[in-house]
Amino acid sequence: xxxxxxxxxxxxxxxxxxxxxxxxxxxxxxxxxxxxxxxxxxxxxxxxxxxxxxxxxxxxxxxxxx
Numbered sequence: 001x002x003x004x005x006x007x008x009x010x011x012x013x014x015x016x017x018x019x020x021x022x023x024x025x026x027x028x029x030x031x032x033x034x035x036x037x038x039x040x041x042x043x044x045x046x047x048x049x050x051x052x053x054x055x056x057x058x059x060x061x062x063x064x065x066x
Contacts, residue, residue, distance in 0.1 A: 008062030015056025022048030 025031055025045040035041055041049075 004062055004065070008059045010059070011055045011062065012059030015052045015054070015059055018048050018052030018055060020052075022046075022052055 022045055025048060026041055031045060
């Protein structure tokens with residue numbers, strides 16, 4: 001395996017972990033209460049979701065690229 005594939009795997013794993021952490025944060029009672037009043041999630045939760053999605057996509061692209 002070359003370095004790009006290893007980095008791609010690492011990014012994919014980190015992205016999935018961040019997405020799971022972000023999803024779990026959206027299900028927290030305090031987060032649900034704040035979202036019901038403001039209509040959006042906290043900045044930290046959004047950072048987890050956006051960062052996780054970006055890392056996962058970049059990881060998949062690196063894995064599929066030759």
